Amino acid sequence: DIIDDKIVQAIFCLLYTSIFVLGLFGNILVCYVVGRNRAMHTVTNCFITNLALSDILLCTLAVPFTPLYTFLGRWIFGNALCHLVVYAQSTSVYISTLTLTSIAVDRFFVIIYPFKPRMRLATCLAIIICIWSFSLIATIPFGLFMDHRSIAGRFYCEEQWPSEIFRQVFGGTTAIIQFVLPFIVVTFCYVRVSVKLNDRARSKPGAKTSRKEEADRERKKRTNRMLIAMVTIFGVSWMPLNLINVLNDLYMQTGTWTYYHLCFFLSHAVAMSSTCYNPFLYAWLNDNFRKEFKQVLPCFGAQTGPQASGRLGNWRSERTCNGNETCQETLLPTSVVISTTKPSPPLLNAIVSSNLGGGGTDRGARLRSTDSVEVVLVAYTAAEDTVHIDKLDKGAIDAQKNHPFQVV
Template sequence: MDENNYTFPEMENMMQDVITSIPAVKAFFYCLYITIFATGICGNVLVCYVVFRNKSMHTVTNIFIANLALSDILLCTFAVPFTPLYLFMHEWVFGAILCHLVPYAQGVSVYISAFTLMSIAIDRFFVIIHPFKPRLQLKYSLLIIVFIWVAAGLLTLPYGIFMDLVPGKDGRPYCDEGWPHDSFRKAFGFTTSVMQFVIPFLIITYCYFRVCCKLRDRARFKPGANSQRKMEMEWERTRRLNRMLISMVLIFGVSWLPLNVHNLVVDFYIPASSWAYLNGFFFLSHAIAMSSTCYNPFLYAWLNENFRKEFKTVLPFLNESRVCQFCDATRAREENEPDEENPQPGCSSQPPVEHRERATSVKYFTETDSVRMKINQKDMGTAV
């Protein structure tokens, strides 16, 4: 085994996995990746559009969300189409430039997503835990985003440099890593997993744990009767936003955990490259990781009223359904938690207008007849 091409026999064994030779399996993964690509691109482009088109959406959290959508678009563009085609075709036919660019863009995108989620968690931590301190300004959030992109590009740079085309035994080219020493590859793989996954999630977990504890303590506090409803509404909006952000983190973590486990096993346990179903496990873990680009737009539309309204403005067909079909507990709370005295428009429990008018008319005539009867009886008594 040549020192510079130490990984190509492993890649060749991976290419010969029986999983990729089954037509039904190929068709399944082709359909899956096409769905992920179309949904991820359309959904995240829509998120970026509604954030950038409306100045009222230019908040710190929404700017970070738009940056997360941009990283998902980058991931969909480079990771979703090229990786399955490469493994199914059993050779790299996209040229030397894309051999460096595609893996590099994938690594950059994952770093951007992880660091952006971490920035959102830190921002929510200071907003909830230290509410009287000045909030992060929009211009500084843009500087943070620039720093995230630069840091992601620099941290992934070795990966892009040491990717190269290597010839296989059958003469077909493979796009594979060509590190000078095996220890460099292992060190870079371990460091990448820690920087992309472990450290951000430790910070995110700590921030949201403190936020949840703070909101729980607030819920126990009983303010005065006049301000109780307003404070409860504000806390409910904060809890909904935090539920959305925590859900984003959980989706990202669950989606990327299998692929990180696969990469660590392959890096540190060389015999794993000869496992019969390693390629099948890689395909499943990679598809799950790529599917993380599809969930966030649906999550925004479900848990965030501002995004839902903007989506309806851009996509008018979302307004075709009747309002009453969506009057569940979540929507009721989002519409200022209406009660019996202030029913939600479109879902009113009051009778129709014509029925109310009819009931009022009956009551009026009945009372009028009663008064008239009393007057007549009085007149008759006077006459007698």
């Protein structure tokens, strides 16, 4: 078998070591950044943190044990870990894919139905608890039907199913719930989000300058690339390993194929590498996460003056719209942020978060349509909570004061 070649093993060891270090570092950093700042405790960030926790489990349990077992040719970690490692691996994969699905669904509702109340933080935590509970229950057979036995003085950790039919049915069901259904849901959500954002960009009222049109086109391209990357990486990362596992369940002789172990390790390494991509896709490309990363890691060029120390001075999280979390965040130094709710003339019934003059946040303030101020409407995209901002002058406000604001 080519996998027994020392050079091939050295290459895989280097690859798995890189995945382990990068994945562990990136996901621990995500958890730390969210934990240290209460302003980061939003629905989307809770899902991202849960994804990071599942990726940490994958890094610590799936990345090192699988190649070591194959390269050593025996199981040296004892009977308890024989059952626990496989069980924890399967559980963490379930948690990871279901959390990615939850993030896609949450962003779908935020973009497609912007005037409906956002998911509450308590609801988000309940969903996360359900994900963990389902994952722990659904993967019990993986931990139960493992056999730690000695053959010719060597210990092995192998699957021992009650029957071949049970193995095939359970393996097929796992592949459908763990990959096929989440992939369909994620693809559907992000395609709809992309279409909606494109339509929204074309239907913005008012004249546009060439610079504004160019900025809109670039923003749309960037968002679409991000959505395509999310779907593509999810599919490319997990599809090969699921195909290998299904083939292994359907055909008992796959282990005798010449390049089976090589194909398995290639697909397994690709799947495990998702632990490195996720922090980048779902956290680093978010402006608020990136700002916090720069505070934690000086090597990324964080500022050390008053601007750096006063994070909350120009970074706001609005949570007061009828008790619903709107999570409107902006890095503008001087702005008025209005939640995307339906106004009721002659007053704009909107919760205003004011940062004029560097003062504190005025919660529950009402803004009259005749006030000579700059109004900013904030919209969400798939890549981050706030990525583009359109300004309406006083005339635009007067023109729309009898109509709901159109979300940009």
